[in-house]
Amino acid sequence: MNVGHIDDVQELRKIESTTVPDRFVRDVDEIKSVIQDSSFTEHVPIIDLSKIGNGNYNEIFNLASACQEWGFFQVINHGVDARLVEKIEKLGMDFFMQPLEEKLKYKMLPGTVQGYGQAFVFSDQQKLDWCNMFALGIQPHFIRNPKLWPTNPLNFSECIDTYTREIRKVCEKLLRCIAMSLGLRAQIFEETFGEAVQAIRMNYYPPCPRPDLVLGLSPHSDGSALTILQQKEGGSVGLQLLKDNNWVSIIPIPGALVVNIGDTLEVLTNGRYKSVEHRAVTNMVKDRLSIVTFYAPSYEVELGPMPEFIDESNPVQYRNYLHGEYSKHYVTNKLQGKRTLDFAKLATHIPV
Numbered sequence: 001m002n003v004g005h006i007d008d009v010q011e012l013r014k015i016e017s018t019t020v021p022d023r024f025v026r027d028v029d030e031i032k033s034v035i036q037d038s039s040f041t042e043h044v045p046i047i048d049l050s051k052i053g054n055g056n057y058n059e060i061f062n063l064a065s066a067c068q069e070w071g072f073f074q075v076i077n078h079g080v081d082a083r084l085v086e087k088i089e090k091l092g093m094d095f096f097m098q099p100l101e102e103k104l105k106y107k108m109l110p111g112t113v114q115g116y117g118q119a120f121v122f123s124d125q126q127k128l129d130w131c132n133m134f135a136l137g138i139q140p141h142f143i144r145n146p147k148l149w150p151t152n153p154l155n156f157s158e159c160i161d162t163y164t165r166e167i168r169k170v171c172e173k174l175l176r177c178i179a180m181s182l183g184l185r186a187q188i189f190e191e192t193f194g195e196a197v198q199a200i201r202m203n204y205y206p207p208c209p210r211p212d213l214v215l216g217l218s219p220h221s222d223g224s225a226l227t228i229l230q231q232k233e234g235g236s237v238g239l240q241l242l243k244d245n246n247w248v249s250i251i252p253i254p255g256a257l258v259v260n261i262g263d264t265l266e267v268l269t270n271g272r273y274k275s276v277e278h279r280a281v282t283n284m285v286k287d288r289l290s291i292v293t294f295y296a297p298s299y300e301v302e303l304g305p306m307p308e309f310i311d312e313s314n315p316v317q318y319r320n321y322l323h324g325e326y327s328k329h330y331v332t333n334k335l336q337g338k339r340t341l342d343f344a345k346l347a348t349h350i351p352v
């Protein structure tokens with residue numbers, strides 16, 4: 001695989017150029033509405049997690065509507081200690097601010113998704129994202145690569161461990177709520193998923209001299225069941241989702257977690273809850289850090305639409321496969337909107 005030379009965007013930034021290298025410059029149609037237009041900054045639904053579990057069916061109903069209409073929502077009162085959130089954001093920033101040679105001790109090798117670098121680059125022709133990433137497999141333990149867990153900054157790895165344990169509890173609770181919102185038994189997903197796979201990725205987007213020409217992160221849907229994203233306060237607005245063919249910016253609520261439905265829930269619900277294409281854009285003066293958790297079934301679990309979502313008016317839309325097969329397919333293809341899910345989609349027959 002020849003991925004060519006991949007410039008580190010933080011190093012490019014140091015040159016203080018007013019232009020960006022060609023490999024970052026996108027076609028005009030790809031870039032559509034990168035410059036944020038205030039008419040497309042709707043607020044995604046807000047779910048108060050503390051209300052669920054006290055028999056508040058109204059909030060479950062709101063959740064059902066958020067999942068079905070948006071595929072994205074922001075969660076408040078999620079129970080993760082604000083000091084822990086602040087700590088991981090600070091250590092995450094300290095990590096990215098280190099000299100390149102320190103970060104390269106944890107280099108992401110071509111074709112892999114763990115460590116520091118740019119994931120999902122498979123050819124020297126591919127456009128690059130204006131982003132540096134640092135990703136780690138968390139659970140089950142066998143997906144961990146101990147060599148990639150940083151010794152600097154001090155306590156970073158320990159903090160990742162604590163943070164991911166707390167976020168895992170939020171994923172578990174959310175999946176119980178989502179099951180209820182679908183009229184299913186609360187425990188159905190945890191029973192189906194086995195020992196869930198969990199990964200973390202930190203995305204650092206330095207300011208960019210030409211935000212109108214580049215993307216921070218290419219459009220994609222997540223292969224997970226659920227994704228949870230937190231973004232450092234004071235950073236630029238960067239996350240956009242595709243709604244009714246328009247890119248809509250998500251305005252972060254301080255302290256809230258942004259949650260989105262991944263491809264796995266789309267398949268399990270036979271398309272009732274769909275994963276939504278999203279991307280990140282950059283800003284000329286502000287940087288941005290997002291910390292993202294992917295939560296998915298164990299690799300050996302067989303997935304396919306659940307019988308509850310199949311009937312005459314809702315025929316089967318996806319085939320059965322092992323999550324490990326999808327995971328492999330996902331990480332060996334570039335981010336390309338929702339195209340990755342074609343792996344599971346059955347051809348639709350138009351009646352004659």
Ligand SMILES: COC(=O)C(/C=C/C1=C(C)CCCC1(C)C)=C/O[C@H]1C=C(C)C(=O)O1
Binds near residue numbers: 113
């Ligand atoms: C944009 O998506 C990702 O970077 C990503 C990667 C996740 C992973 C790691 C960073 C290390 C361990 C393996 C794993 C693939 C989970 C997305 O994760 C999604 C994609 C699939 C498939 C999934 O299960 O989670």
Ligand SMILES: O=C(O)CCC(=O)C(=O)O
Binds near residue numbers: 229238240290
């Ligand atoms: O940084 C963001 O806002 C988007 C991150 C994202 O979509 C991802 O990491 O999968």
Ligand SMILES: [Fe+2]
Binds near residue numbers: 227
């Ligand atoms: Fe994503």
